[in-house]
Amino acid sequence: MCGIFGYIGEKRAAPLVLAGLQRLEYRGYDSFGLAVLDRDLWVWKKEGRISRQSPEVSRRRGRTAIGHTRWATHGEPSDANAHPHTDCKGSIAIVHNGIIENYASLRRELSSRGHAFRSETDTEAIVHLIEEQYHGDLLSAVMAVLPRLEGSYALLAIAEGYEGIVAARQGSPLVIGISDRACIAASDVTALLDHTDRVVYLEDGDVATLLPSGPALWHGGEPVRRPVQKVDWAVEEVRLGGFAHYMLKEIYEQPSVFSTTARALLAEDVPDVLKDVSGITLVACGTSYKASLLCQYLVEEYCSIPVRAEIASEFRYHAPPGDDLVVAVTQSGETADTLSALKRARMHNHATLAVTNVLGSSATRLADHTLFMRAGPEISVAATKSFVAELAVFLYIADVLSGGRLRSSILSGHEAIGEALLQDLSPAVELCRDASSLFFVGRGPFFPLALEGALKMKEITYIHAEGYAAGEIKHGPFALLSQGTPVVALCPPGESFPAMVSNIREMKARGVPLVVMGDGESQELRDIADVLVPLPDGDTVSAVLAATVLLQLLAYHTAVALGRDVDKPRNLAKSVTVE
Amino acid sequence: MQAVILAAGEGKRLRPLTRSRPKALIPIGNVPIIDYVIEALLACGIRDIIVVAGYRREQVISHLNSAGYPVRVVVQDRPLGTAHALVQAREHISERFLVLPGDNYIDSESIARVMDTKDAVLVKDHPYPSNFGVVEIRRGYVTRIVEKPEQAPGFTISTGIFSLGPDFFDFIGQPDLTDAVSAFLGSGRKLKAVRALDWQDAIYPWDLLPMNRLLIRRGRAEKAGEIAPGTVLQGHVRVGAGTRVHPGCTVIGPAVIGPGCEIGPNACIMPNTSLGSRVQVGPFSLVGDSIILDDAVIGPHSLVRDAVIGEGSRLEDHVSTVTAAPLLEIGDEQVKGRFGAIVGEKVRIGPFSTLRAAIVGNGVVVRGGREVTSTAAIGDGGLVI
Numbered sequence: 001m002c003g004i005f006g007y008i009g010e011k012r013a014a015p016l017v018l019a020g021l022q023r024l025e026y027r028g029y030d031s032f033g034l035a036v037l038d039r040d041l042w043v044w045k046k047e048g049r050i051s052r053q054s055p056e057v058s059r060r061r062g063r064t065a066i067g068h069t070r071w072a073t074h075g076e077p078s079d080a081n082a083h084p085h086t087d088c089k090g091s092i093a094i095v096h097n098g099i100i101e102n103y104a105s106l107r108r109e110l111s112s113r114g115h116a117f118r119s120e121t122d123t124e125a126i127v128h129l130i131e132e133q134y135h136g137d138l139l140s141a142v143m144a145v146l147p148r149l150e151g152s153y154a155l156l157a158i159a160e161g162y163e164g165i166v167a168a169r170q171g172s173p174l175v176i177g178i179s180d181r182a183c184i185a186a187s188d189v190t191a192l193l194d195h196t197d198r199v200v201y202l203e204d205g206d207v208a209t210l211l212p213s214g215p216a217l218w219h220g221g222e223p224v225r226r227p228v229q230k231v232d233w234a235v236e237e238v239r240l241g242g243f244a245h246y247m248l249k250e251i252y253e254q255p256s257v258f259s260t261t262a263r264a265l266l267a268e269d270v271p272d273v274l275k276d277v278s279g280i281t282l283v284a285c286g287t288s289y290k291a292s293l294l295c296q297y298l299v300e301e302y303c304s305i306p307v308r309a310e311i312a313s314e315f316r317y318h319a320p321p322g323d324d325l326v327v328a329v330t331q332s333g334e335t336a337d338t339l340s341a342l343k344r345a346r347m348h349n350h351a352t353l354a355v356t357n358v359l360g361s362s363a364t365r366l367a368d369h370t371l372f373m374r375a376g377p378e379i380s381v382a383a384t385k386s387f388v389a390e391l392a393v394f395l396y397i398a399d400v401l402s403g404g405r406l407r408s409s410i411l412s413g414h415e416a417i418g419e420a421l422l423q424d425l426s427p428a429v430e431l432c433r434d435a436s437s438l439f440f441v442g443r444g445p446f447f448p449l450a451l452e453g454a455l456k457m458k459e460i461t462y463i464h465a466e467g468y469a470a471g472e473i474k475h476g477p478f479a480l481l482s483q484g485t486p487v488v489a490l491c492p493p494g495e496s497f498p499a500m501v502s503n504i505r506e507m508k509a510r511g512v513p514l515v516v517m518g519d520g521e522s523q524e525l526r527d528i529a530d531v532l533v534p535l536p537d538g539d540t541v542s543a544v545l546a547a548t549v550l551l552q553l554l555a556y557h558t559a560v561a562l563g564r565d566v567d568k569p570r571n572l573a574k575s576v577t578v579e
Numbered sequence: 580m581q582a583v584i585l586a587a588g589e590g591k592r593l594r595p596l597t598r599s600r601p602k603a604l605i606p607i608g609n610v611p612i613i614d615y616v617i618e619a620l621l622a623c624g625i626r627d628i629i630v631v632a633g634y635r636r637e638q639v640i641s642h643l644n645s646a647g648y649p650v651r652v653v654v655q656d657r658p659l660g661t662a663h664a665l666v667q668a669r670e671h672i673s674e675r676f677l678v679l680p681g682d683n684y685i686d687s688e689s690i691a692r693v694m695d696t697k698d699a700v701l702v703k704d705h706p707y708p709s710n711f712g713v714v715e716i717r718r719g720y721v722t723r724i725v726e727k728p729e730q731a732p733g734f735t736i737s738t739g740i741f742s743l744g745p746d747f748f749d750f751i752g753q754p755d756l757t758d759a760v761s762a763f764l765g766s767g768r769k770l771k772a773v774r775a776l777d778w779q780d781a782i783y784p785w786d787l788l789p790m791n792r793l794l795i796r797r798g799r800a801e802k803a804g805e806i807a808p809g810t811v812l813q814g815h816v817r818v819g820a821g822t823r824v825h826p827g828c829t830v831i832g833p834a835v836i837g838p839g840c841e842i843g844p845n846a847c848i849m850p851n852t853s854l855g856s857r858v859q860v861g862p863f864s865l866v867g868d869s870i871i872l873d874d875a876v877i878g879p880h881s882l883v884r885d886a887v888i889g890e891g892s893r894l895e896d897h898v899s900t901v902t903a904a905p906l907l908e909i910g911d912e913q914v915k916g917r918f919g920a921i922v923g924e925k926v927r928i929g930p931f932s933t934l935r936a937a938i939v940g941n942g943v944v945v946r947g948g949r950e951v952t953s954t955a956a957i958g959d960g961g962l963v964i
Contacts, residue, residue: 173647189649201626201649229626230673242632242640242652252641263821263839411857415874415891419925421637422599536925 002097004083004174005191006066006156006165009182009212013065014057016195020184021069022050023191025377030358031082034067035093036060037158043093045082063212066156066165068095071377072359085124087131088116091160092138094130096123097187098152098172106148122151130157138162139209143221146170146207154202156185165210169202176200176208176215178228183210189231200226245566247380247460251552252421254388255414258545261374261392262410266399271369273325273351274400277305281321281350283312283341284329287383288355288390290455292329293448294544295394301445301540303401312337320348327353327397331378331386333361342366355393357386371396380567382460384552387452388417391548395541409541416542420535420549427531428488428515429557435486438463439477440551441470442490443500445544449490453551460559460569470496470503483511488554491518491525492535492543504528515554517547580694582625583668585739586613586681587633587655592909593784595923595940595959596889601634603681604642606872607787608795609817609835609853613639613681615794617648620677622687623694629668630681631655660754661739672745678756680739684794686777693742699771700760701740703778710782711736712757714772721770726757738778741770783909784887784938785918791870792851795833804838814850825862837873849884861896869919878930885919886934889941892926903936905953923959 003024007013014036021032033045038061050069068083084093103122115128129148133141138159152171167174167185177184177192177199186192192199207218217224243249282292292309299307326345330338333356345352354367357375364370373389399406432438438457440450451467458465468477487507491500501524504514508528518525520534535546559566590602603613620628626649632639633655640652653667665678675697693701700721702714708731715723715732724737750762764770781787800815804822814832822836825844834848839857846860849867858871861879869886877883878896885902900919907914920934929947937951940959945951949963
C-alpha cells in the first residue's frame with residue numbers, strides 16, 4: 001500500500017504536500033518524495049519516515065506539487081525507487097499507487113527506443129510513455145498512455161510547461177478535494193480534511209485535470225461530471241476503519257498476516273545462510289526478544305540445533321557465539337541495540353540474518369540476508385501483529401532446518417488464530433482488572449508466551465505484571481501470591497500438562513484467582529480454574545498461536561475496561577532508536 | 580445521498596453457519612453478501628455509506644478494511660432490533676438516505692430505481708411471503724406492512740430497502756424497522772412502492788445454494804494458479820492465485836475456486852460450486868452445487884452435492900452426501916428444505932460416512948462409517964460414535 005497527495009493552489013505547495021503525506025503515513029512509511037513545479041521541476045526523495053521540517057523543502061516557492069509515501073513490498077526502498085519518477089529530460093514527474101502488470105514488456109519496448117531507466121519500479125515505465133506523447137498538453141499525453149497500462153493505478157502527473165495536475169484512476173483509490181482557491185488530490189479522504197470537506201470521488205477510468213479553480217473530469221474521452229460530496233468524517237475514525245483502537249485492528253489482522261508471511265517465505269528459495277546451520281544466536285529487544293525465546297524452544301524441539309536468544313543490549317557483554325548464525329529480530333529494522341549487536345556479529349565474521357518488517361531498513365542493509373515479515377505498517381505501540389509475523393518467520397526457519405516437519409502446522413496456523421479471535425474473554429478481564437499485580441506462568445514454549453503476556457499487560461494497562469517459568473514460582477515469587485494477585489496460567493495438553501496442573505493446584509490452595517488457558521473439555525482444569533479459556537485442539541504450534549492472541553486480547557480488553565489510552569501508552573515509543 | 584447498511588444481525592436461522600460471522604459475511608460465489616450491496620451502491624454513485632455492525636462486529640470491520648471499501652462503521656452493542664440499529668447511524672445522517680439489509684443481495688439497477696424517490700420502498704413478489712414483511716399496495720403506494728404474518732394477505736413483500744429522509748427518525752419507537760414504517764404510514768405519510776429487479780435473500784442454510792447458482796457467474800472468468808496439462812476446464816470458471824489443479828481433473832463451470840486451493844488429481848468440480856480459499860479436494864472426489872468455505876478439506880473418493888461445508892471442516896475419504904427434502908424443525912417452525920448436507924465449522928466427518936440431508940453443528944466429530952440423517956440434526960460440539 002502507498003499513499004499519494006497533490007496540491008495546486010495559492011499557497012506554497014511543498015510543505016502542504018509533506019503534511020498530507022504525513023496523514024497518509026499509515027499507508028506506508030519507508031520512503032517518500034515530492035516534485036514541485038515552479039518554472040522548473042524540482043524533485044526531492046528520501047528514504048525513511050517523513051519529516052516535515054526540511055529547509056530544502058520549505059524554501060520551494062512552487063504552488064503546484066505532488067508527493068508519494070511508499071511501503072515497499074518489492075524492490076527495496078531507496079532514493080532511486082522512491083517516487084516521484086521523472087522522464088529522461090526530468091521535465092515530467094509522476095506519483096503512482098498500484099501495480100502495472102505489463103511493465104516488463106513496456107520497459108523492454110521503451111529501452112529499445114532509447115529511454116534510460118533509473119529505478120526498478122513499474123511506475124517509471126508510465127512516465128517514459130508520457131514523455132513520448134507530451135508536446136505541451138499533459139492531459140492528452142496521459143489519456144493517450146492509459147490504454148497501454150494493464151493493472152491498477154491511481155496516479156498524479158505534472159510537467160514543465162503545463163499548468164495543472166493530471167490525475168487518473170483505475171482500481172486504486174483517489175479522491176479530489178475542492179477548497180476555495182485550491183484543488184487537492186489524495187489516496188484517501190483523511191489527507192484532505194485539513195483543507196476542505198468538499199470532495200469528488202473519481203471512478204475507475206476517470207481522468208482529471210486539477211487547477212486552483214477546481215477539477216475537470218473526463219471519462220472515455222468525454223467530459224463528465226461527478227457529484228461534489230460533503231464529508232464530516234473525523235480523521236482518526238477513517239484510519240481506524242471502525243475499530244476503537246489500532247491495537248484491536250492489528251490484532252484482527254493477524255490471521256492474514258500470519259499466512260501471508262509464512263506462505264510468501266515458503267514460496268521463496270531457501271537462503272544460503274539457512275544451509276548447514278550448526279547453531280543460532282538470536283538478538284532482539286522487547287516483544288521481539290520474547291518471540292526469539294519462543295523460537296529457541298521451537299527450533300531446538302524440531303531441529304535439535306542449539307539456539308540461544310540474547311537481549312540485544314546485553315549481547316556485547318558476552319563472548320561471540322562460536323560459529324552461530326546470528327539472527328537480528330527487529331520490527332522496524334532500526335532498533336539501535338539490535339543494530340549494534342548485528343554490527344558486532346559482522347565484526348566477528350558471523351553469518352547474519354535479519355528478520356524485519358521494513359524492507360530496506362538499516363537491519364536489512366547490514367545483514368547477509370533478510371527474511372521479511374509481511375505485517376504491514378504497525379501503528380499501535382504495543383506490538384501484536386509483528387509478534388505473530390515473527391512467529392511465522394521462526395516457524396519457517398524451524399521448518400527449513402527440520403526438513404519440512406512443520407509444514408502442515410504452518411499452513412493451518414491462521415485457523416488457530418482465527419479461532420482464538422472468537423473467544424469471549426470478559427470473565428477473565430473481570431478477574432484481572434482490579435488487580436494491582438498479576439503473574440503469568442507457563443512451561444516450555446509457553447514460558448516465553450507468559451513473558452509476552454505479562455509485557456502486553458503491563459505496557460497498556462499499567463498493572464504490574466510478571467511472567468515466570470511455572471517451575472520458578474516456588475523459588476521465591478510464591479511469597480507474593482495471594483487472593484489479590486491473579487495468575488494467568490498456560491496449560492495446554494501435552495508433556496508439561498501434569499507439572500502445570502500441580503503448579504496451579506498449589507496456587508489454588510493459597511486462594512489465588514486463576515485464569516487458565518487450556519483444553520476446554522478437561523474436567524481437571526475446570527475444577528481448578530476460576531476462568532477457563534479454551535485453546536483450540538491441535539498441535540503445539542496452534543496452541544502457541546492461539547494463546548498469543550488470547551493474551552493480547554486479555555491485555556487489550558483489560559486496558560479498555562480501565563480506560564487506558566491503548567494505542568499510546570505513557571512513556572513508550574514505537575521504535576526505540578537510542579541505546 | 581447517503582446509505583445505511585444494516586449488518587448487525589446474526590441471521591440465527593442460518594445456524595450453524597453463523598458461528599464466526601454474521602449472515603452478511605457469508606460468501607456467495609466467494610463474495611460476502613454485504614459486498615454485493617456495497618458494490619451496487621458504489622455503482623449508483625452513492626459514496627457516503629454507513630455500516631451498522633453488531634454480532635461479530637470485529638469480523639465485519641476487518642473484512643471491510645481489508646476490502647478497502649470507503650465506508651464508515653457504527654456499532655450496535657446489543658441486538659435490539661433493526662430500528663435500533665438504524666438509530667446508531669443517526670448522528671451521521673444529514674440528508675436523504677437509503678436503508679438496506681446487509682445480508683440480502685440487491686442489484687444496482689433496483690437501487691437506481693428507488694434512490695431518486697423520497698419515502699419509497701423496494702418491493703418484490705415472493706412465493707413464500709410469510710418469512711418477510713408483506714406489503715399491501717394501492718395505486719403504487721404502500722398502505723400496510725405486516726411482518727412475518729401467519730396468513731399473508733398477498734405475495735408482495737418488502738425487501739427491507741427504503742429511501743427515506745432524516746424525518747423518518749421521528750417515527751422510531753419500537754425496536755423493529757417494520758414498526759417504524761407502520762407508524763410512518765399511520766401518520767398519513769406516503770410510501771411509494773417501487774418494484775425491485777433482482778433481490779435475493781437466504782432464510783435457511785439451504786437457500787444459500789440457489790443463491791449461489793444465481794450469483795456465481797458475476798465475477799469475471801480467470802485462470803490464475805497452476806493448472807496441470809490434461810485437465811478439462813469448461814464454461815465460466817474462475818481459479819484463484821496459488822491454486823493448483825492437478826492432472827486429470829475436470830472443472831465444469833460456472834464454478835469459482837478461490838486462492839491457495841489444491842484440487843485432485845482426478846477430481847471433478849461440477850457446476851454451481853464455490854470453493855473458498857485454501858480448500859482441498861482429494862483425488863477421485865466430486866463436488867457439485869455446493870459452497871465449500873475456507874480451509875475445508877474434502878478427502879479422496881468423496882461425493883459432495885447440494886452441500887454447504889463450513890470453514891476448516893474436514894471430510895475424510897469416501898464421505899458421501901445424499902440429497903433429500905426432509906421436513907425440519909428450525910426454532911419453533913417446521914420447514915422443508917432440499918439439500919445434501921449443511922456442515923458447520925471445524926467439523927470432522929470420518930471415512931465412509933454418509934450425510935443424508937444432514938445438518939451438522941460446529942465442532943461436531945462423526946466417527947467413520949456412520950450415517951447421519953436429517954432426523955438427527957446434531958448440535959454444536961456433538962459426537963457421533
